[in-house]
Amino acid sequence: DQQVKQNSPSLSVQEGRISILNCDYTNSMFDYFLWYKKYPAEGPTFLISISSIKDKNEDGRFTVFLNKSAKHLSLHIVPSQPGDSAVYFCAATYNTDKLIFGTGTRLQVFP
Amino acid sequence: DAGVTQSPTHLIKTRGQQVTLRCSPKSGHDTVSWYQQALGQGPQFIFQYYEEEERQRGNFPDRFSGHQFPNYSSELNVNALLLGDSALYLCASSPGGWNEKLFFGSGTQLSVL
Numbered sequence: 001d002q003q004v005k006q007n008s009p010s011l012s013v014q015e016g017r018i019s020i021l022n023c024d025y026t027n028s029m030f031d032y033f034l035w036y037k038k039y040p041a042e043g044p045t046f047l048i049s050i051s052s053i054k055d056k057n058e059d060g061r062f063t064v065f066l067n068k069s070a071k072h073l074s075l076h077i078v079p080s081q082p083g084d085s086a087v088y089f090c091a092a093t094y095n096t097d098k099l100i101f102g103t104g105t106r107l108q109v110f111p
Numbered sequence: 112d113a114g115v116t117q118s119p120t121h122l123i124k125t126r127g128q129q130v131t132l133r134c135s136p137k138s139g140h141d142t143v144s145w146y147q148q149a150l151g152q153g154p155q156f157i158f159q160y161y162e163e164e165e166r167q168r169g170n171f172p173d174r175f176s177g178h179q180f181p182n183y184s185s186e187l188n189v190n191a192l193l194l195g196d197s198a199l200y201l202c203a204s205s206p207g208g209w210n211e212k213l214f215f216g217s218g219t220q221l222s223v224l
Contacts, residue, residue: 043215101153
């Protein structure tokens with residue numbers, strides 16, 4: 001049972017535009033959500049997170065939105081840069097239990 | 112400040128063999144988690160070690176075992192390797208038993224032939 005789903009395997013965006021990556025989850029007990037970025041031949045690196053008591057968290061060019069009623073979260077990158085090209089994983093956890101990851105979305109930012 | 116280091120980076124084994132993967136956590140971290148990432152999938156939790164004990168375990172068979180040493184480094188052992196064990200094995204560290212904001216190593220790519 002895939003509790004965290006990223007239904008778009010890939011996304012292509014022009015440099016300077018907004019990138020929107022989406023993630024859906026099924027377990028209403030999740031209380032903390034994270035986004036990780038992964039470059040080839042490297043491990044995932046933490047990008048941004050949000051608690052279930054909030055609906056938005058912003059860090060520079062990155063903003064995560066949480067819609068609990070829809071069990072949906074999204075990552076917005078504005079403006080997108082070529083260095084943002086990577087695989088982005090959504091992850092969720094509850095009560096500091098293990099992280100459950102989605103399958104990832106490959107973002108390509110082209111000039 | 113060294114991050115999470117894993118060894119080896121690549122490994123080729125044959126079915127039925129046993130393998131040991133190693134991980135040194137980020138300085139100041141005492142908790143180590145292991146994840147398996149199959150091709151085209153997200154990382155899947157194998158288990159977590161804290162204070163030299165297995166604290167949590169994911170849905171993996173007993174062929175997967177681990178150990179944490181007093182210096183917080185950790186090993187992942189897989190016995191009786193199957194073709195389906197071919198994957199990237201990621202080690203992640205965190206402080207104080209936390210599971211959030213994990214710091215990952217670059218992984219060990221295991222190929223089982």
